[in-house]
Amino acid sequence: MLRVMVVDDEPPARRGLKRLMQAHPDVEVVGEAGSLDQAHQLTHALRPDAIFLDIDLGDDDGFGLIKRLDQVPAIVFVTGHGTYAPQAFDVAALDFLLKPVERQRLALTLERLRRYRHALELGGKVLDDTATVLPVVMPGRRRLHIRMAGQTLVLPTDGIAMLAAEADFTRIVMADARDHLVCRLLGQFDAELPTPPFIRVSRSLIINLDRVVRVRSQDKGRSLLSLGRSLTPIMLGRVATTRLRRALDGFQRVGTVPDG
Structure with a gap:
């Protein structure tokens, strides 16, 4: 059951949104508030x-509520003003709905919430898909700064072994x-990562060529890819294997061991 709270200073707006949510049996509106102070108190009490x-x-x-929690x-965010969207992204809102809220658009938001909660229940580290990912060039090193509510995760790109798509999420796997688990589509990282060494070998996988240790040929054009001792080798299909080998052929790096 998704436990949600509705915060709006206009009672008709709260009633309308709650009425739309009634079409979703797994959604429970556990509380509603018409002011920031009331919302602050209820959030602490109800933990939606x-x-x-x-x-x-x-x-x-509404931004003031986030600062106080x-x-x-x-x-x-639910608002009649689309100009607030950039600020919503800055605080890593999961979604941004414009009034009047459409039934189908709300359904998409609730599905996103379900997947987000499911990922949390699996014990993964989840970052919001609206988090801003900034490629930051450091002296001799490049980093991704993933900004989310209240914190920033800094990932050196040379420490990333691969990125794998999992539905609407992306799992960033480090070499160690x-x-x-980031609530963000894999394709959104294509422009954020340097190419080379990062290469997208399939719809669901981006590989750091600097981390390739061995590519062992398998049957039917497949291959077994090793990205270091700490990581379990992964099986690549024929198309992904072809793309990886072509990338390695044009990528000069000491230590890569294509096999076969």
Whole structure:
């Protein structure tokens, strides 16, 4: 059951959103608030999975609520002003709905919430798909800064072994076997990562050529890819194998051992 809270200073808007949610049996509206202070108190008391949060709350705004919370649940902004979208992304909102909320659009948001909660239940480190990923060039090193509510995760790109798509999520696998599950499509990382050494070998996999240790040929044109001692080798299909070998042929690096 998805436990959500609705925050809007207009009672008709709260009633309308709750009415739309009634079509989803796995969604429970556990509370509603019409002001920032009330929302702050209820969030601490109810601990909802998500807050559907209006931005314009009379004398206050929804961004102020996020600043006051120690633990921020998933945030879905609901507003009549599309100009707030960049600020919503800055605080890593899970989604941004424009009033009047359409039934089909709400359904997409709720599905995103379900997947987000499922990933959390699996114990993964989940970052919001609206988090800003910034490629930052450091002296002799490049990093990804993944900005989310209240913190920034810094990942040196040379420490990334691969990125794998998992539905609407991307799992970033580090060379030391740590991984981070990011609620962001794999394709959104294509422009953020340097090419080379990163190469997308399939719809679901991006490989860091610097981390390739061995490519062993298998039957039917497949291959077994090793990315270091800490990681379990992965099987690549025929097309992915062809793309990887072509990339390696044009990528000069000491230590790569294509086999076969």
